[in-house]
Amino acid sequence: MALQSEVTTDTLSLLEERLRILDFALNGDQSAADHETQAAAGTSETKGPAIARLKSLERSLQSLAAKSTTVNDVLSLHARHPDLFHVRDSTNLPISLQPASLLSLVLANSQLYLSLSNKLPQLQETSIPDPAQATRMVALGPRIEKALAKQDSQASELADLRLRSARVVESWYESGVLGMGERWADWEERLRAVEIAVRRREAAKKREEAPV
Structure with missing residues (x-):
């Protein structure tokens, strides 16, 4: 029971931290100031029961959606198509082709695989431009x-x-x-x-x- 409570607390803490990061990414310093104000006010919701913290997260997410059209669009998309936000396990994907068909498909695209395998090392060897030049361009x-x-x-x-x-x-x-x-x-x-x-x-x- 204690382990389950600890897992729940850690999960809520991670969710709260992610929400703060998202709020800061969208609203910048203003969101950070708001969080500092809430922390200074001594809100007990972030340290209270799990239900209270979960409700606080929902209210914060709704407030963020009201201030950001991007968050609102993502929530609307999640409500309409929840399957898009769940990653499928590649090992459990349904395969409708027979092994012979899969083999012929692989052989037909063997040249493409070879071409990609030859280009990948070149991509890794590509040097990254000097950031100093980009900095000078930004300064200009x-x-x-x-x-x-x-x-x-x-x-x-x-x-x-x-x-x-x-x-x-x-x-x-x-x-x-x-x-x-x-x-x-x-x-x-x-x-x-x-x-x-x-x-x-x-x-x-x-x-x-x-x-x-």
């Missing part, structure tokens, strides 16, 4: 974000400058090229009118000076 994250923000700002300024340049060119073309063309046409008309008037006066003067 803020600088990269600032550079991207600066690049976006420069792109916005460049787009504004292009728009202003297009407006300046359009204004210069309208006032400079087209305007000067109209002025030249006006000057040519005036010059032609003056030239005609001068020729008329010269012709009239010649007629006056000519002997009758």
